[in-house]
Amino acid sequence: MNAPTTDELRHQLVNDITAQTKLSPAVERALRTVRREQHLPGLDPAAAYADKAIVIKENPAGPLALSCASVPSVVAMMLTQLDVRPGDRVLEIGAGTGYNAALLAELTGPDGQVTTIDIDSDVTVHARTALDRSGYPHVQVMQRDGLQGVPEHAPYDRLIATVGMWDIPAPWWQQLADGGRLVLPLRWRGQTRSVALTRHGDTLVSDGMELCGFVPVIGQDGERTAELADGTVRVHHDQDQQVSADDLTEVFSTPPVEIWTDARVGTQEPFDGLWLRVTAFDDTVCRLEATRQAMDNGVRRPVIPARSPALISGSSLAYLIAERDDLDPERPARLGAVGYGTDGAELARALIAHITAWSADRLAVPRMSVFPAAGLEPDLPEGHVINKQDSRIVLAYE
The missing domain is CATH 3.30.310 (TATA-Binding Protein)
Known part of the structure; x- marks a missing residue:
């Protein structure tokens, strides 16, 4: 029996993901189009299309890797949360292998703009090489501190973090357009959720939370x-x-x-x-x-x-x-x-x-409202308040 081709492996992975998770049609098309194995050179194709995280840079100072290729089903879930539209300007924090940026490029189409950044030069070089190899040379890859974003390309319609965040950095507020969406793995009280938030003036309001786990961003220590x-x-x-x-x-x-x-x-x-x-x-x-x-x-x-x-x-x-x-x-x-x-x-x-x-009520999820910590004291909605360095979070079940 012949080994499955990379196309067959890719489609089988997407079939497995869609059997467990409801994806938007656009995200499913992108997953069936982008060739993940080209972002993981040297890896057996069957491993490249397994629904598992893959370490691309070890951390000699600790147990957590410095950079990983995220679990494909989690990638798909977060992109569905992000709800990218053709023509959107997107900023990704955490370049990884460049695979997620390639998916974002498929979602934004020829009229959109995707910028992916990472603080680690080895990671950005890997992402740049892989994106060129897989046919996405127009994606911008930059070595930057993710906590600062990229103000020169702002405002962004969509902002996504593929590294674990303990807080929402103040510069992101300035770079996300009003009405724009932010999806990030946010950590509070010891657990992490991929939270989907929409900006309404000086407030971010959630419409979804999903369990996840990510390598933590460098520079936050809350x-x-x-x-x-x-x-x-x-x-x-x-x-x-x-x-x-x-x-x-x-x-x-x-x-x-x-x-x-x-x-x-x-x-x-x-x-x-x-x-x-x-x-x-x-x-x-x-x-x-x-x-x-x-x-x-x-x-x-x-x-x-x-x-x-x-x-x-x-x-x-x-x-x-x-x-x-x-x-x-x-x-x-x-x-x-x-x-x-x-x-x-x-x-x-x-x-x-x-x-x-x-x-x-085991499926109930609270609504999260987030306010910048700096500036005038906001009129907070009813709920439980958690104060972080750059933001003030209010959680409430409705």
Whole structure:
């Protein structure tokens, strides 16, 4: 049997994506047109058309790569969120392999303009070479700090970030046209969502959020890490949250308190919407990471050891747990909370309340309104406010 051609591999990948995700017709056409293997030279074509991220530049200083070719299904989802129109002027932050810029060029057509930038010269050289190879020499590739954008080509009808962002930089406000759309992987309270926002004057308003994960942008450092239990447990929190490793030194030496709900999940059923919901109501939520050593030492296993929502206040914490009892074959796992410290039981009960509210409407997504931090104090809508360096975020369920 002959190996499939690159065209067959590409179409099969798109077929697989469309079976799981609703794409716009324009995005589907672009995915069927742009040859991803030309942006990943030397890679086996079957690997180039697998729905997986591919590292293109390792990071010798840490576990996260400096640059990746993003998961194709996530690329497709974000481009559908962006809703590019023919003739649009588009700025992409994070050049990667140039593949996403080629897709943007297909979407904007001959009358549009696509500029893709990256802070790393090796990445921009790779993207430029690949775009020339794949037939998109008109795409502009520039070595720039993504946090500053490219003001000389502004205003942009569409702006997309393909690197993880902790905040929306002030220069982007000046470069996005009124009525323009911004799509970015935005991180707050330990979780990341691809948020689609439309600019209405001095306000960005969301109309969609999707779970995702991206290599973080260089130059933003709004998240902090507190190491507990001799470094076997780590808590990742935002800089505005009052979390102190000194306060939590003895937290795991206190007896745990477990509280359970009637909320259940299936083996493959996502519950990240719970984390999202908590961020819209509670300033104590952050991400807890527990190592195997911590659990061997008696720390209760979080629902996902590497990334579970936790509530932290003073010298106490609570986090999400699960147990399998098979009472419901379709949803065999029951969700609960475990608390440690003087106020651990109270925090566990608060988390239980969030779980119960989420379980009643699991697909609900909050509306995000974003305002620039600088300038006059805005008349904020009702909702939960999260302050960042360059922006003020309001989350509300309607």
